[in-house]
Amino acid sequence: MTKRYEFKVPLDFSFLTNPEETISFFNEMILLIRKKEKMQFTIYIDIAGVKHLTIDALMYLLAIINNMRNIFKRKVSIMGNSPLDSEINRLFKESGFFNYVKTNSVVPISKNSDKIQIISxxxxxxxxxxxxxxxxxxxxxxxxxxxxxxxxxxxxxxxxxxxxxxxxxxxxxxxxxxxxxxxxxxxxxxxxxxxxxxxxxxxxxxxxxxxxxxxxxxxxxxxxxxxxxxxxxxxxxxxxxxxxxxxxxxxxxxxxxxxxxxxxxxxxxxxxxxxxxxxxxxxxxxxxxxxxxxxxxxxx
CATH class of the missing domain: 3.30.565.10 (Histidine kinase-like ATPase, C-terminal domain)
Known part of the structure; x- marks a missing residue:
C-alpha cells in the first residue's frame, strides 16, 4: 500500500502576508520528497480551510508538482482538495492553476478578463x-x-x-x-x-x-x-x-x-x-x- 502524507496549508497561505509559515510549509514538503527519493508515496494537500490566499503560493506549489516528476525516476502522486471559501475558490479557479494539473473531477477553467492566468x-x-x-x-x-x-x-x-x-x-x-x-x-x-x-x-x-x-x-x-x-x-x-x-x-x-x-x-x-x-x-x-x-x- 502506498504511503500517504498529508500537508495542511497555513490559514494565511501567502509569501506576501505570511512568509515564515508559508516557506516552512513548502520546506517541509521538499524535505519529505528528498528524504523519500527512492520510494513511492502520495502527498495530499489540504487547502480546504484556507482563509487568505495569494497567487505566489499557488505558483510555488505548481513548481513542486511540475518539476519533481521530471527529476525523480519514480511516480509520486499529488492529490488535494479546493478552498471552501467561495471567493478564494473563485480565485483558485481563475488563477489558471488547473491548466497545469490533472484532476479526477471536471473542473471548469474559469477565465476573467481582469486577470492574466498563471504563465510559465x-x-x-x-x-x-x-x-x-x-x-x-x-x-x-x-x-x-x-x-x-x-x-x-x-x-x-x-x-x-x-x-x-x-x-x-x-x-x-x-x-x-x-x-x-x-x-x-x-x-x-x-x-x-x-x-x-x-x-x-x-x-x-x-x-x-x-x-x-x-x-x-x-x-x-x-x-x-x-x-x-x-x-x-x-x-x-x-x-x-x-x-x-x-x-x-x-x-x-x-x-x-x-x-x-x-x-x-x-x-x-x-x-x-x-x-x-x-x-x-x-x-x-x-x-x-x-x-x-x-x-x-x-x-x-
Whole structure:
C-alpha cells in the first residue's frame, strides 16, 4: 500500500502576508520528497480551510508538482482538495492553476478578463512580455510607450531566471511563473513573478565573494538591498546586461511601480522608491518572488 502524507496549508497561505509559515510549509514538503527519493508515496494537500490566499503560493506549489516528476525516476502522486471559501475558490479557479494539473473531477477553467492566468516558461519570451505590457496598457489606459518599462522588466526577470537563478541542483528546474490581476476598484494592476532558482543572496555569494568581503554585509536582506543599489556590477558588463535589480530600483524611484516586494532565500525586502527596507526570515525560500503594483495615477 502506498504511503500517504498529508500537508495542511497555513490559514494565511501567502509569501506576501505570511512568509515564515508559508516557506516552512513548502520546506517541509521538499524535505519529505528528498528524504523519500527512492520510494513511492502520495502527498495530499489540504487547502480546504484556507482563509487568505495569494497567487505566489499557488505558483510555488505548481513548481513542486511540475518539476519533481521530471527529476525523480519514480511516480509520486499529488492529490488535494479546493478552498471552501467561495471567493478564494473563485480565485483558485481563475488563477489558471488547473491548466497545469490533472484532476479526477471536471473542473471548469474559469477565465476573467481582469486577470492574466498563471504563465510559465524557461527562457526569455518576448511574446509574453508584450502580452503583459499590453495588458497594463489596456487596463490603465496608457500608451504602449508609457508601458515599455514593463516589457523591459519582464525580459530582465525572465533572463535572470535562465542565466543566473538556477544552480542546476535540487528539486527544481529553471522555470519562472507570472500572474497579473487588475483591481477595478483601486484601478491598479498587481504583478507577481516567481522563479525557483538559487535565489539572489546565493547568486551574489557565488559571483561576488571579494565585494562581500569589502562591504562586510550582515544578513541576506543586505545582499538584496546592495544589489538593488547596483553594488554588484562587474567591470565586463555589456550596456544592456545585468542591470535587472538596479533598473527595478530606478523604476521604483520614478514611481512607475509601487509597493515593490522581493522575497528570496532568507531576505524579505521592500522598496517604496524612497527607502529600501529589509528583514531576515527564520527560514529560507529556494527561489525569488517579485511583487509590485502599477496604478494609473502614479504612472501619469
Amino acid at each position: 516558461g524557461k527562457n526569455s519570451d518576448t511574446r509574453i512580455a508584450r502580452q503583459i505590457s499590453d495588458f497594463v496598457s489596456l487596463k490603465l489606459g496608457l500608451s504602449r510607450s508609457e508601458c515599455s518599462f514593463i516589457y523591459i522588466m519582464m525580459i530582465e526577470l525572465m533572463s535572470n531566471t535562465f542565466k543566473h537563478a538556477y544552480n542546476g541542483k535540487g528539486l527544481f528546474s529553471n522555470r519562472w511563473y507570472c500572474f497579473c490581476k487588475y483591481d477595478r476598484t483601486e484601478q491598479r494592476v498587481a504583478f507577481t513573478f516567481m522563479d525557483v532558482g538559487a535565489g539572489i543572496p546565493t547568486t551574489v555569494r557565488k559571483n561576488f565573494i571579494e565585494k562581500l568581503d569589502i562591504l562586510k554585509l550582515k544578513g541576506e536582506h543586505q545582499y538584496v538591498i546592495s544589489a538593488l543599489e547596483g553594488k554588484f556590477r562587474t567591470n565586463t558588463e555589456l550596456k544592456y546586461r545585468g542591470k535587472g535589480l538596479p533598473k527595478i530600483h530606478e523604476t521604483c524611484k520614478s514611481r512607475k511601480i509601487i509597493n515593490m516586494r522581493i522575497v528570496t532565500n532568507r531576505a524579505d525586502v521592500k522598496d517604496d522608491g524612497v527607502n529600501i527596507k529589509g528583514s531576515e526570515l527564520s527560514t529560507s525560500l529556494c527561489g525569488t518572488l517579485y511583487y509590485c503594483e502599477l496604478r494609473k495615477g502614479v504612472l501619469l
